[in-house]
Amino acid sequence: MEFFHKVTRFPFMHTRKVWYGLSAALIIASIGLVVFRGLNLGVDFTGGVVVETNFTQAPNIEGLRTALQKAGVANAQVQVFGSSRDILVRLPPDPNAKGDQIGAHILEVFTAVAPGVKLQSTAVVGPQVGQELFVKGGWALFATLVLILIYVLFRFTPKLALGAILAVLHDPICVIGFFALSQMTFDLTAIAAILAVIGYSLNDTVIVFDRIRERARTARRLSISQVIDESINQTLSRTLMTKLVTLLVVLALLFFGGETLHAFSAALVIGILAGTYSSIYISSALALDLGLRTDDLLERKSTKPEEVDGLP
Amino acid sequence: MIAYPRWKIALVAIVLLLGIFLAVPNLFGEENALQLARDRAAVIDSDRTAVEKILKDSGVTPSGAFLEQGRLTLRFSNKQDQLKARDLINEARPGQFTVALSQASRVPEWMRNLGLSPVKLGLDLRGGVYLVYQVDVQGAVKQLLDRHEQDFRASLRAARVPYQDVVVDYPADRVRVLFNDADGFTKGKAAILADNRNMTLTDTTVGGAPALELKLTPQDIKEREDYAVQQNIVILRNRLNSPELAVSEPQVARQGVDRIAIQLPGLQNSAEVKKILGKTATLEFRMVDESNNPLEAAGTGRVPLGSKLYYTRDKQPVLLKRDVVVTGDQLTDASFQPNTQDGPAVSVSLDARGAAKMLKNTQENLGHLMAVVFIDRSREKNAQGVDVDRTTEEVINRATIRGVFSNNFMISGVNPIEGRELALLLRAGGLAAPLTPVEERAIGPSLGQDNIDKGVHAMVFGMLAAFIFMAVYYKVFGLIADLTLAANVILLTALLSLLGAALTLPGIAAVVLTVGMAVDANILIYERIREELRIGVSPRAAITAGFDRAFSAIFDSNVTAFIAGLVLWLFGAGAVRGFAVVLMLGIVTSMFTAVMGSRALVQVIYGGKRKIDHLSI
Numbered sequence: 020m021e022f023f024h025k026v027t028r029f030p031f032m033h034t035r036k037v038w039y040g041l042s043a044a045l046i047i048a049s050i051g052l053v054v055f056r057g058l059n060l061g062v063d064f065t066g067g068v069v070v071e072t073n074f075t076q077a078p079n080i081e082g083l084r085t086a087l088q089k090a091g092v093a094n095a096q097v098q099v100f101g102s103s104r105d106i107l108v109r110l111p112p113d114p115n116a117k118g119d120q121i122g123a124h125i126l127e128v129f130t131a132v133a134p135g136v137k138l139q140s141t142a143v144v145g146p147q148v149g150q151e152l153f154v155k156g157g158w159a160l161f162a163t164l165v166l167i168l169i170y171v172l173f174r175f176t177p178k179l180a181l182g183a184i185l186a187v188l189h190d191p192i193c194v195i196g197f198f199a200l201s202q203m204t205f206d207l208t209a210i211a212a213i214l215a216v217i218g219y220s221l222n223d224t225v226i227v228f229d230r231i232r233e234r235a236r237t238a239r240r241l242s243i244s245q246v247i248d249e250s251i252n253q254t255l256s257r258t259l260m261t262k263l264v265t266l267l268v269v270l271a272l273l274f275f276g277g278e279t280l281h282a283f284s285a286a287l288v289i290g291i292l293a294g295t296y297s298s299i300y301i302s303s304a305l306a307l308d309l310g311l312r313t314d315d316l317l318e319r320k321s322t323k324p325e326e327v328d329g330l331p
Numbered sequence: 332m333i334a335y336p337r338w339k340i341a342l343v344a345i346v347l348l349l350g351i352f353l354a355v356p357n358l359f360g361e362e363n364a365l366q367l368a369r370d371r372a373a374v375i376d377s378d379r380t381a382v383e384k385i386l387k388d389s390g391v392t393p394s395g396a397f398l399e400q401g402r403l404t405l406r407f408s409n410k411q412d413q414l415k416a417r418d419l420i421n422e423a424r425p426g427q428f429t430v431a432l433s434q435a436s437r438v439p440e441w442m443r444n445l446g447l448s449p450v451k452l453g454l455d456l457r458g459g460v461y462l463v464y465q466v467d468v469q470g471a472v473k474q475l476l477d478r479h480e481q482d483f484r485a486s487l488r489a490a491r492v493p494y495q496d497v498v499v500d501y502p503a504d505r506v507r508v509l510f511n512d513a514d515g516f517t518k519g520k521a522a523i524l525a526d527n528r529n530m531t532l533t534d535t536t537v538g539g540a541p542a543l544e545l546k547l548t549p550q551d552i553k554e555r556e557d558y559a560v561q562q563n564i565v566i567l568r569n570r571l572n573s574p575e576l577a578v579s580e581p582q583v584a585r586q587g588v589d590r591i592a593i594q595l596p597g598l599q600n601s602a603e604v605k606k607i608l609g610k611t612a613t614l615e616f617r618m619v620d621e622s623n624n625p626l627e628a629a630g631t632g633r634v635p636l637g638s639k640l641y642y643t644r645d646k647q648p649v650l651l652k653r654d655v656v657v658t659g660d661q662l663t664d665a666s667f668q669p670n671t672q673d674g675p676a677v678s679v680s681l682d683a684r685g686a687a688k689m690l691k692n693t694q695e696n697l698g699h700l701m702a703v704v705f706i707d708r709s710r711e712k713n714a715q716g717v718d719v720d721r722t723t724e725e726v727i728n729r730a731t732i733r734g735v736f737s738n739n740f741m742i743s744g745v746n747p748i749e750g751r752e753l754a755l756l757l758r759a760g761g762l763a764a765p766l767t768p769v770e771e772r773a774i775g776p777s778l779g780q781d782n783i784d785k786g787v788h789a790m791v792f793g794m795l796a797a798f799i800f801m802a803v804y805y806k807v808f809g810l811i812a813d814l815t816l817a818a819n820v821i822l823l824t825a826l827l828s829l830l831g832a833a834l835t836l837p838g839i840a841a842v843v844l845t846v847g848m849a850v851d852a853n854i855l856i857y858e859r860i861r862e863e864l865r866i867g868v869s870p871r872a873a874i875t876a877g878f879d880r881a882f883s884a885i886f887d888s889n890v891t892a893f894i895a896g897l898v899l900w901l902f903g904a905g906a907v908r909g910f911a912v913v914l915m916l917g918i919v920t921s922m923f924t925a926v927m928g929s930r931a932l933v934q935v936i937y938g939g940k941r942k943i944d945h946l947s948i
Contacts, residue, residue, distance in 0.1 A: 021804075021861070026865075071778070073777070073778075120602070122773065137775065137777060138775055139774075139775045139777065139778040140772070140773060140774045140775055140778050141771070141772070141773045142771070142772040142773075143768075143770065143771040143772070144769075144770050145768075145769035145770060147769065148463065148769045148770050155902045155903075156902070158902060159898050159899060159901075159902035159903070162898045162901075162902070163894060163895050163898045163899075166894045166897075166898065167891050167894055167895070170890060170891060170894060171891075174887060207903065207907045208837055208907060208910075210899075210903075210907070211837060211899055211903065211907045211910050211911070214895040214896075214898065214899050215844060215892075215895060215914070217895055218891055218892035218893075218894070218895035218896070219892065221888070221891040221892075222851070222887075222888035222889075222891055222892060223888075225884065225887040225888050225891060226855065226884045226887070226888055229883055229884040229887060230884075233880075253862065254858075256858055257854055257855055257858040257859075260804070260854050260858070261847075261850065261851040261854045261855070263800070264796075264797050264800055264801070264847060264850045264851075264854070265844075265847035265850070265851070267793065267796040267797060267800065268793035268794070268796065268797055268843050268844070268846055268847045268850075269793075269843075269844075269847070270793075270796075271789050271790075271792040271793030271796060271843065272789045272793060272840055272843055274789075274792075275785060275788040275789040275792055275793075276785055276786065276788075276789040276836075276839075276840065277781065277782060277785035277786075277836075279455070279782060279785075279836050280785075280786075280789070280836060280837070280840055283837065283840060284840070287844075
C-alpha cells in the first residue's frame with residue numbers, strides 16, 4: 020500500500036504568504052487567549068492542595084460543595100475529573116495546611132454525604148515550590164530552544180537554524196494557546212509534552228533541511244526555492260506517515276491513559292499537528308526569506324592546508 | 332550479497348539476547364511480602380536463619396526470602412500467611428526488627444543473585460507518599476557561628492585571658508572577640524589558635540580596642556550548607572529505619588541545593604512519619620549557676636555574665652552556665668525505660684568525646700547541680716505567612732551529681748510519650764538544621780493500580796495500532812519494523828531494570844512515544860528505499876542507499892529530541908523526570924533497533940539471495 024505513489028508537486032514557496040498569515044493569526048490568537056483568558060495553572064505551579072476522591076455512585080456536586088462549606092472548608096473548588104464518580108477538590112495554598120489532615124477531613128465530610136467514598140490521592144504543594152517549578156519550566160523551555168539552536172547551527176547554516184527555531188517557537192505557542200482556550204489544567208506534564216513537541220517538530224524540520232542540503236548539492240541547476248519545494252514534496256510522504264503513526268499512538272494515550280495523562284496527550288496531539296504544519300509550511304519558507312542561497316548549503320572546501328603534513 | 336558486516340549482525344543478536352535476559356525478571360509478578368529492618372544495623376544471615384526458624388516452628392513457610400541492602404524480605408503466597416508471620420516475628424523478637432508489609436517480586440533467588448531485578452515502579456503506580464523538605468541552611472550557618480563563639484569563650488576561659496565579649500554577627504557571617512588591651516589580645520589570640528590550628532583569624536580594632544575576627548568564606552558557608560543537607564539525609568534515613576516507624580524501602584535523596592525528597596512506597600498515613608521526621612528535639616547538659624539568684628535575674632531581666640536564663644516545666648526560672656557539658660549529638664544510644672524508681676526515664680550512652688567531658692565534669696562538680704535541657708524547634712507560619720522558628724527550651728530535670736559517671740546514665744523527668752519519642756530522636760541523631768515541609772503527595776494504592784492498568788492499556792493499543800499500520804503499509808518491511816519495535820520495548824525494559832530507574836505513568840507515556848520515534852526511523856528508511864526504487868535503482872542498491880542516506884536525518888532528529896529530554900531531566904521533578912529518563916533511554920534503544928536491528932534483519936532475509944527481483948515494501 021502506498022498513499023503517495025507519485026511525488027507531489029505542491030508549490031509551497033509560492034503560496035508562503037498565505038501560510039505566514041495563518042501562522043501569524045494562530046500566534047496572535049494564542050497570545051491573546053493567554054493574556055485575556057489566562058491559563059488554568061495546576062497545583063504544581065500555583066501551590067495549594069488537591070484531593071482526589073472516588074465515589075461508588077456519581078455524587079451531586081452542589082451537595083458536596085455545600086457540605087464542605089458547612090464543615091468550614093473555605094474556597095474549595097469541587098469538580099469532576101475523568102468519570103463522573105471521580106471528584107477532585109482543590110484548595111488555594113494555605114501556609115499551615117497539613118496534607119493528610121485535609122485529605123482525611125474532606126473524606127470525612129464526603130463520607131457523611133455519600134458513604135463508601137475513597138481517598139485516591141492528596142497533593143500539597145507549597146506556594147514557593149509552585150513558583151519555582153513554574154520558573155524552572157520556563158527556563159527548561161528556553162534552555163531547550165537555545166541548545167537546539169546551537170545544534171542546528173552546528174549541523175546546518177545560520178539561516179536554516181534561525182528558520183528552524185522561529186518555526187519551532189510557533190508550536191509551543193499554539194499548544195499554550197490551546198490550553199488557554201480549553202482551560203485544561205496546565206501542569207508539569209504539560210511542560211513535558213511541550214518539550215517533547217519541540218523535539219518532534221524540529222525532527223521534521225531537520226529532515227526537510229537535510230533533504231534541502233542534499234538536493235542543493237546534487238541539483239545545481241535549480242533555484243533555491245525550487246530546491247526547497249522539491250525537498251518538501253519529496254519528504255512529504257515520510258512526514259505525514261510518521262506523524263500519522265505518532266498520532267495513532269498519542270491518541271491511544273489520550274483515550275486510554277486516564278486523567279493523569281489527559282492534558283499531556285492533548286498537548287501532544289495539538290503540538291504534533293502544529294509541528295507538522297510548521298515544518299512543512301513555515302520553517303523552510305522562513306529560511307528562504309532570511310536570504311538562504313544555494314551557496315550556503317554547498318560543502319565548504321577547507322582552505323587550510325592539511326595540518327598533519329605540516330608537522331615536522 | 333548485500334554488503335553488511337557479519338559482526339554487526341552478531342552484535343545485534345548479542346545485545347538482543349542480553350536485553351531479553353535482563354528483561355525476564357519483569358515476567359514474574361509480585362506477591363505479598365514482609366520487610367524486616369534493624370535499627371541502625373543491617374539484617375544479617377544469622378537473623379535470617381533465626382526468623383525462618385521462628386516461622387517454620389509455627390508452620391508458616393515463606394515462598395522466598397532474600398537479603399538486600401541490609402533488609403530481609405520474606406515472600407508469602409497469601410495474605411493470611413503474611414499477616415500471621417508478622418505477628419509471629421513481633422511476638423518472638425519484640426522490638427528487634429521493624430516489620431513492614433510490602434510487595435516483592437517472585438524473581439527466583441539465583442536470578443536475584445545475578446543482580447537481575449524487575450523495573451521499579453514509581454509512586455504514582457505503586458501508591459505511597461512523597462515528601463519534600465526544605466533544609467534551613469541559613470540556620471545551619473548560624474549554628475556554626477554559635478559554636479565558634481562558644482569555643483572561643485571556652486579557650487579564653489581555659490587560658491584565663493580577660494576579654495570584653497565575643498560577638499556574633501549573623502548577617503555578616505562573622506564572630507568577633509573583643510579584648511580590653513593589647514596584652515589580652517596577644518595572649519587570647521595564642522590561646523584561640525592553639526585550640527583551632529587551621530583557623531584564619533584577622534586582627535582588627537572595634538571602638539579603639541583590639542579585636543580578633545573570624546569571617547566565614549563563601550567556601551566555608553557552602554561546605555556548612557552541604558554538610559547540613561547531607562547530615563539531615565543521614566538522620567532522616569536513621570529515623571525512617573527505626574522500629575517505631577514500620578516503613579518499607581524508604582528513599583531519601585537530595586533535591587537541588589537545599590531540599591530533601593523522601594519517597595515512602597506503600598505508605599498510607601503519613602501523619603506519624605511526618606511528626607517524627609520534622610522533629611528537631613534534642614538535649615543539652617549544662618551546669619546550674621548556683622551563685623546567682625534566678626528569681627532576681629528573671630525579675631530584672633539582667634542575666635549574669637556567663638549564664639543563661641531558662642525555665643522549668645512548671646515555669647520556675649533557672650540560671651544555667653553558658654557552657655554546654657554535652658550536647659545531644661554526642662549521644663550514641665538512647666532507650667526508653669518506662670518503669671524506673673524515678674518514674675519513666677531515658678537511658679543514654681555517650682560517645683568517647685562526650686563521655687570524657689562528662690567524666691571530667693562530674694569529677695570537678697561533685698555535689699553540684701546539673702540540668703538537662705530539652706530543646707524542641709518547630710517552624711510555623713505567623714499571621715503574615717512568614718516562617719517563624721519557635722524554639723522551646725525547657726529544663727526537664729535538675730539533679731545533684733552524686734557520683735562520677737561517664738558514658739552511661741539515666742535521665743528522668745520525662746512523660747511516657749515524650750520519653751519514647753525522645754529516645755528515638757536521640758538515637759537517630761539530631762537534625763543539623765531545621766526542616767520545613769514544602770511539598771507532599773500521597774497516592775492511594777487503588778489509584779496506583781488504576782494508573783498501571785490505564786498505562787498498560789494505552790501502551791498495548793498504541794503499539795497495536797502502530798504494528799498493524801506498519802505491516803499493512805510496508806508489508807514485509809513493515810513486519811521487520813514491527814519486530815524491531817518489539818525489540819526496542821524489550822531493550823528499554825532491560826535498561827530500566829538494569830539502571831533501577833523508576834517507571835512512572837509519564838514514563839509509560841514516554842515508552843509509547845519512543846515507539847513513535849522508532850517507527851519514524853523505520854519510515855524514513857523505507858520511504859527512502861521506495862524513492863530509490865521509483866527512480867529505477869536496483870533493489871539491492873536501494874536497500875543500501877535507503878539505510879545509508881536516511882541515517883543522517885535519523886541521527887539529527889534523534890539528537891534534537893534527546894536534547895529536549897536532557898533539559899527536562901535537568902529541570903524536571905518527580906514523575907516528569909521519569910518521563911525524561913525513559914525518553915532518553917528510548918531514543919538510544921530506538922536508534923539502535925531501527926538502524927542496526929532492522930538492517931541486520933533485512934540482511935538475514937534478503938542478504939543470502941543471489942538476485943532480488945522485488946522488494947515487499
